[in-house]
Amino acid sequence: MFDELEENYFNPKQQIKIPTSNRELILLALEGNEETNQRIDKIDERLVDIEENKLITSEDKGTIDRAVRKKVYQICKEQHLGQNAKGMLYQDLGSSIKQLFNVPNRGRIKDKDFRKALNFINSWEPSSVTKERINQIQTELEM
Known part of the structure; x- marks a missing residue:
């Protein structure tokens, strides 16, 4: 040893x-x-x-949520639309955001796309299908 x-x-x-x-x-x-x-x-x-x-912060998500609400409210006010139309607009805009940024919800948007998302929301217009559905609802309410 x-x-x-x-x-x-x-x-x-x-x-x-x-x-x-x-x-x-x-x-x-x-x-x-x-x-x-x-x-x-x-x-x-x-x-x-x-x-x-990197994903957006909770503050940035709040900013996007406010921009979505503001855009839907603006369209409803300009076109004198009711609650049914408001729901359709939220659904259409939310779906468009998810599709464009390939995310399951707004909180999963990447930080690098934050400004692009805000610009998209500000310039967004409802789809032709949503417009037609809103027109149908408005026509039914007027009858």
């Missing part, structure tokens, strides 16, 4: 070679630098991915 301890402790089989020349020191530094650069590249890729897929 003592012989084995002496052999492995005092004379390890793998001795670390310490660089002695300037060339060896430079090669060691370059090797360490390359490893560091590879790790930084991986971190950069992960950060870009995180930034690209």
Whole structure:
């Protein structure tokens, strides 16, 4: 047991070679630098991915929700529409947002698309199907 301890402790089989020349020191530094650069590249890729897929904040979702309510209210006021029409407009606009941004709900919009979503809402017009349904309801109410 003592012989084995002496052999492995005092004379390890793998001795670390310490660089002695300037060339060896430079090669060691370059090797360490390359490893560091590879790790930084991986971190950069992960950060870009995180930034690209970051979702809007709850405050931003609130802003989008207010913009949706404002747009629906504006259309209802301009065209003197009732509650039935309001529901259809909410459904149409919500569906359009989900479809355009490929999300299950407004809270899943990506942060990079926040301004685009607001611009879309502000310029949105109801679909021709929704307009026709609203016209049918209005016609029925007038009868």
